[in-house]
């Protein structure tokens with residue numbers, strides 16, 4: 001979709017920002033460009049929408065050399081999101097979002113309807129936020145408007161230059177998650193600049209790790225973390241790269257344990273017998289559609305007077321749960337956040353159908369799997385698993 005062929009950019013003073021760059025971004029793929037300040041990431045991006053022109057080499061969009069067409073027509077096919085957002089302060093959020101459709105001459109009503117739809121897509125309520133001015137939004141909300149605006153004309157390509165750089169880490173992680181959810185719906189071809197390796201790893205289908213003006217490694221996140229191509233890359237991704245892999249390793253079915261399961265409407269004696277038979281101290285409680293409700297302790301069922309009634313009377317709600325495919329890092333952090341001895345895993349694509357649980361022991365196994373899967377084998381010493389297992 002986007003193809004760089006031997007692209008070099010030299011400034012008038014003779015310094016080279018980008019040196020003989022060749023790589024390709026496939027349709028619907030997110031490629032993150034990551035590297036230290038001044039290594040040429042932004043210059044690379046600006047050459048795609050022709051805010052800068054290469055000194056040599058060419059860039060193809062859908063097989064066409066972008067230098068041959070009209071830059072304005074080119075930019076209509078490309079959404080651009082930058083850190084400073086650049087919203088018009090005296091225009092409402094809705095009008096800001098509708099900027100490009102307006103420029104394209106859409107009728108006002110259609111442009112505003114599209115803007116409202118986009119705001120909803122990025123998690124803002126148009127009825128609440130649409131008539132506000134940018135100054136009346138939080139930093140995170142402004143970033144969302146920036147993303148909505150870039151998507152308004154439905155361009156196939158998105159260029160994002162440190163779009164979440166100006167917000168605090170918690171909001172940032174939230175925006176990253178939202179962005180991934182959004183991308184699963186809109187499937188744009190995305191070039192994303194960041195200097196944060198964690199962000200690059202979380203968001204990128206592939207990562208380009210920049211040295212000065214050159215790509216040192218262009219690969220999937222697990223490969224960059226597991227098998228850094230050069231000492232420079234190893235240094236850049238950090239000694240704790242084994243831990244960083246947790247954020248790109250999804251929970252899989254094979255990681256899950258299956259504790260005893262009872263249902264809300266089960267009579268208490270039957271549930272008690274079930275737990276006794278399995279010598280379990282607790283069971284997962286599901287509703288009649290096999291969705292997670294919570295859990296119930298064996299002694300809460302077995303206590304005197306427990307004969308009548310159903311599991312519903314004794315069950316407790318469970319907030320520590322994740323969908324299958326969430327990262328091991330999320331699993332670990334959910335377990336810590338809820339101080340939970342286990343977390344439930346559900347099938348997000350099947351109405352949150354319960355699948356099993358992760359315990360500290362099974363999480364430990366999953367961590368081992370994530371390290372064992374290394375292409376070229378990272379060293380086990382990179383991840384201190386004992387810390388995990390001693391807590392379990």
Ligand SMILES: Nc1ncnc2c1ncn2[C@@H]1O[C@H](COP(=O)(O)OP(=O)(O)OP(=O)(O)O)[C@@H](O)[C@H]1O
Nearest residue numbers: 011012016017036037038039040041042043044195
């Ligand atoms: N218009 C310009 N004229 C001359 N030199 C420039 C110009 N724009 C950028 N540079 C230089 O080109 C190099 C690459 O800059 P670029 O903005 O692409 O880096 P970056 O990796 O995006 O950095 P950052 O993460 O700090 O934004 C830097 O040395 C920068 O000083």
